Amino acid sequence: MDTNIRICGEAGQGVQTIGDLLTHTFAEMGLHVFATQSYMSRIRGGVNSFDIRIADRKLFSHREKADLIVALTEDALDVHRNGLSNGGMIIFAGDTAGDDVVAIDMIKAAKDAGGTPLMVNSVAAGVVVSVLGYELDILTGLLQKQFGKKGKDVTDANTACARMGAELVADLKGKIPAPDSGDATSAVFSGSEAIGLAAAVAGVKVVSSYPMTPSTNVFTYLASVADKYGIVVEQAEDEICAVNLICGATYAGVPAMTTTSGGGFALMVEGLSLAGMLELPIVIILGQRPGPATGLPTRTAQGDLKFAIHAGHGEFQRAIFAPGTLPQAYDLTRHALVTAHKYQTPSVVMVDQYITDLQKNISDLPDAPDPIDRFIVDNPPQGYVRYAITESGVSPRAIPGGGVFVVVDSDEHTADGHITEDLAARVALQEKRMRKGNGLTVDALPPEIYPDLTEEILLCWGSTYGACRETVDILLAQDRTICMVHFSQVFPLDAEKLKKIFRGRIVTAVEGNCTAQFASMLRQVGALNEYDTILRYDGLPFSGEEIAEKVSGNERNI
Amino acid sequence: MNGTYKLDTTAWCPGCGNFVILKTLDKVIDSLGIDRHNLVLVSGIGQAAKLPHYVNANVFNGLHGRALPAATGIKIANHKLDVIVTSGDGDIYGEGGNHFLHALRRNIGVKVFVHNNQVYGLTKGQASPTSDIGFVTKVQPHGVISIPVNPLALAVSEDCSFVARSTATDMGHLERMMTEAIKSKGFALLDILQPCVSFNKVNTYKWYRDRCRELPADYDPYDRQKAFAAAIKWGNEIPIGIIYRSGRKSYEEMNPILSGEPLAKICKTNH
Numbered sequence: 001m002d003t004n005i006r007i008c009g010e011a012g013q014g015v016q017t018i019g020d021l022l023t024h025t026f027a028e029m030g031l032h033v034f035a036t037q038s039y040m041s042r043i044r045g046g047v048n049s050f051d052i053r054i055a056d057r058k059l060f061s062h063r064e065k066a067d068l069i070v071a072l073t074e075d076a077l078d079v080h081r082n083g084l085s086n087g088g089m090i091i092f093a094g095d096t097a098g099d100d101v102v103a104i105d106m107i108k109a110a111k112d113a114g115g116t117p118l119m120v121n122s123v124a125a126g127v128v129v130s131v132l133g134y135e136l137d138i139l140t141g142l143l144q145k146q147f148g149k150k151g152k153d154v155t156d157a158n159t160a161c162a163r164m165g166a167e168l169v170a171d172l173k174g175k176i177p178a179p180d181s182g183d184a185t186s187a188v189f190s191g192s193e194a195i196g197l198a199a200a201v202a203g204v205k206v207v208s209s210y211p212m213t214p215s216t217n218v219f220t221y222l223a224s225v226a227d228k229y230g231i232v233v234e235q236a237e238d239e240i241c242a243v244n245l246i247c248g249a250t251y252a253g254v255p256a257m258t259t260t261s262g263g264g265f266a267l268m269v270e271g272l273s274l275a276g277m278l279e280l281p282i283v284i285i286l287g288q289r290p291g292p293a294t295g296l297p298t299r300t301a302q303g304d305l306k307f308a309i310h311a312g313h314g315e316f317q318r319a320i321f322a323p324g325t326l327p328q329a330y331d332l333t334r335h336a337l338v339t340a341h342k343y344q345t346p347s348v349v350m351v352d353q354y355i356t357d358l359q360k361n362i363s364d365l366p367d368a369p370d371p372i373d374r375f376i377v378d379n380p381p382q383g384y385v386r387y388a389i390t391e392s393g394v395s396p397r398a399i400p401g402g403g404v405f406v407v408v409d410s411d412e413h414t415a416d417g418h419i420t421e422d423l424a425a426r427v428a429l430q431e432k433r434m435r436k437g438n439g440l441t442v443d444a445l446p447p448e449i450y451p452d453l454t455e456e457i458l459l460c461w462g463s464t465y466g467a468c469r470e471t472v473d474i475l476l477a478q479d480r481t482i483c484m485v486h487f488s489q490v491f492p493l494d495a496e497k498l499k500k501i502f503r504g505r506i507v508t509a510v511e512g513n514c515t516a517q518f519a520s521m522l523r524q525v526g527a528l529n530e531y532d533t534i535l536r537y538d539g540l541p542f543s544g545e546e547i548a549e550k551v552s553g554n555e556r557n558i
Numbered sequence: 559m560n561g562t563y564k565l566d567t568t569a570w571c572p573g574c575g576n577f578v579i580l581k582t583l584d585k586v587i588d589s590l591g592i593d594r595h596n597l598v599l600v601s602g603i604g605q606a607a608k609l610p611h612y613v614n615a616n617v618f619n620g621l622h623g624r625a626l627p628a629a630t631g632i633k634i635a636n637h638k639l640d641v642i643v644t645s646g647d648g649d650i651y652g653e654g655g656n657h658f659l660h661a662l663r664r665n666i667g668v669k670v671f672v673h674n675n676q677v678y679g680l681t682k683g684q685a686s687p688t689s690d691i692g693f694v695t696k697v698q699p700h701g702v703i704s705i706p707v708n709p710l711a712l713a714v715s716e717d718c719s720f721v722a723r724s725t726a727t728d729m730g731h732l733e734r735m736m737t738e739a740i741k742s743k744g745f746a747l748l749d750i751l752q753p754c755v756s757f758n759k760v761n762t763y764k765w766y767r768d769r770c771r772e773l774p775a776d777y778d779p780y781d782r783q784k785a786f787a788a789a790i791k792w793g794n795e796i797p798i799g800i801i802y803r804s805g806r807k808s809y810e811e812m813n814p815i816l817s818g819e820p821l822a823k824i825c826k827t828n829h
Contacts, residue, residue: 203825205635205821205824205825206631206634206635206821208631226815227814227815230815230821230824231815232634232813232815232816232821234630234634236627236660237656237657237659237660238656240624240627240657241624241626241627241630241656241657241660242627243627244620244621244624244627244628244631245627245628245630245631245634246631247620247627247628247631248600248618248620248627248628248629248630248631248632248633248634248635249631249632249634249635250631250635251618251628251631251632251635252598252631252632252635252636252639252822253635253636253822253825254634254635254636254821254822254825255825256631256635270621271621271624274620274621274624278618278620371825374825399636399822400595400596400598400616400632400636400639401595401596401616401636401638401639401820401822402595403595404595405563405594405595405614405615405616405617406616406617407563407611407616407617408617408618408619409611409617409619410603410619410620410621411619416563417617418564418565418611418617419565419569419608419611419619
């Protein structure tokens with residue numbers, strides 16, 4: 001059993017508040033919850049939507065069609081009417097509507113229940129819970145918790161509003177089938193929270209960013225836990241400041257991070273190159289959105305992969321990760337920090353609006369401080385130089401304030417860090433830096449194969465994990481033999497190992513861009529020859545159903 | 559060993575004002591008893607920005623225009639370090655202009671010594687943000703038509719903790735100003751008028767010597783109105799000295815996370 005609820009309305013109307021409230025209510029009921037958002041780049045008006053999918057099994061993707069739609073405005077009703085599943089129900093928050101729509105004047109209901117028009121959110125939540133056939137106790141319990149601080153009057157009024165909502169649809173109670181309460185965990189995380197928490201736990205102490213959707217929520221989350229974890233969160237005047245500031249902070253010995261999107265990352269590119277030259281362990285959270293230029297600021301995309309891989313003038317090594325699930329978002333943020341420090345070179349974590357905003361209940365992520373190893377030499381010997389030539393390319397790292405001088409220069413330098421135009425020294429230092437690529441490639445995370453390797457492969461990376469995994473489940477149920485190969489590290493790649501996975505198999509690349517950037521890169525390194533593509537670049541995420549339909553329609557059956 | 563870590567040969571032209579600034583800074587570091595292992599010299603790009611290589615200290619020679627963000631990051635990561643930025647007018651006021659403005663707002667305890675020679679030297683003689691109107695170069699053959707940036711007035715308007723001007727033509731004065739800047743709390747701007755013997759044939763040693771006049775002994779640097787007046791004074795008489803001091807708290811004092819040990823020290827390592 002699997003039910004999809006969609007709340008839609010204007011920005012500023014409470015779509016997100018109702019969505020959050022329901023997400024937590026369902027999670028408290030022990031249901032598996034998967035919530036996603038779609039919104040416009042504006043503060044008021046437009047049509048935003050919040051989907052909450054609930055099931056009695058783990059969920060990895062959203063669904064295109066909704067079984068219950070709550071439209072708060074006529075525009076929202078018009079936009080989302082066609083998104084209703086067979087047998088679904090639309091509730092319109094107004095006094096009249098067409099025959100196929102249930103009209104409930106929620107503002108009137110809020111006032112009748114002794115509340116304010118703002119409490120329409122609690123009315124809507126009461127309506128939804130009741131239409132799905134659930135009792136109100138968990139919702140009202142959450143309202144108590146949520147409004148407890150505001151006093152008994154506010155709490156009681158909200159509770160009364162929720163009850164009023166339920167009463168108004170008493171004759172529709174249970175009309176939309178929904179899964180039974182289960183034993184899923186009630187801990188709900190968003191992608192942004194998982195990334196931010198991992199960074200805080202790993203001992204990031206300096207975060208500097210310029211706000212830019214869709215990575216702003218990571219920045220905001222870190223600010224919200226800054227006092228608890230002792231993090232300096234500094235809003236930079238621009239992304240150029242942000243990246244250079246964290247270069248300074250890492251030089252001085254502190255794990256540091258920045259968050260941005262494609263346009264901001266473009267401004268950071270010179271700083272990224274600086275980190276490559278100075279051998280600094282900076283980490284950049286890159287939230288992609290459809291470009292070029294400002295593009296679609298609040299929508300999702302996977303269009304910046306090749307940009308991230310090639311960003312920065314000159315040649316230097318880097319590691320690039322792309323989480324596809326919330327546990328991966330947590331684990332890979334830490335791993336990006338560890339890798340950056342181990343190899344003294346930048347790491348990038350590529351996410352997008354879909355994964356940063358998606359909310360899901362998952363087992364509690366550890367929140368106790370567990371700082372990573374900074375790989376700093378405690379007592380550097382006299383005669384220490386910052387860039388000693390080593391076989392691995394990694395030199396012993398000291399930080400200023402100890403017993404030796406730490407000299408770093410964006411100009412080419414000798415092993416002691418001082419500016420040079422000795423071209424033999426240049427070659428030695430450049431080769432030293434590039435040798436880090438060997439270790440980075442050995443350490444590269446292998447792709448996840450779900451469930452087992454088969455003749456036909458759905459190839460994906462980053463946030464398309466859930467949709468592809470669900471596609472495989474749908475197709476396996478239809479007796480089509482297929483598997484998913486998902487990359488959560490996209491650079492560097494071990495082409496020799498990957499050849500063995502792809503050789504002789506039928507590969508369909510699923511990517512949120514126009515040119516199948518990842519697949520074409522695999523072909524470039526010789527790991528993949530031919531492939532079909534399923535691409536989406538309209539700013540919306542893939543769903544499992546959509547990909548399954550396209551794969552089923554693929555005439556080249558095995 | 560540590561006495562010889564610096565580079566002994568500079569990339570500067572004979573007679574460059576940078577030599578005076580280098581010599582004075584080295585002297586002030588010792589006279590103030592600064593532990594050189596606890597000192598980070600930060601710079602961007604340009605001839606002035608090479609200065610850190612010629613001093614025994616920790617060095618962060620970063621990107622063009624980005625010295626201030628890097629210095630800010632270093633100071634946040636370890637606020638017990640002495641962090642001095644030494645870079646040129648093109649680097650700090652041009653390429654890094656936005657960072658300069660916002661560094662003034664933050665008021666973090668970084669000391670900035672700007673080698674202001676009113677010209678781009680390393681790129682061979684184009685106008686800088688502080689070139690005077692009418693300054694003729696190969697790129698501005700009819701003379702500069704934009705008014706120069708006034709870094710001191712900007713700093714006063716942002717209530718910067720310490721704003722001073724000195725000149726490489728007066729080593730004694732420069733030494734006093736560097737000393738006061740380093741001793742001050744919060745962000746310190748020291749604009750150092752400096753001849754470029756290769757590319758600025760207008761603002762020469764003589765030009766500066768003829769014009770630079772110390773502020774009167776009874777000048778009150780805490781008077782912001784008077785500070786504005788002194789900051790905008792330029793031409794036949796150019797005031798040098800401590801133009802402005804504010805009682806503003808520094809970033810380190812304002813941010814409770816930085817009230818204790820430096821972040822770089824409390825980052826536990828499992829190594």
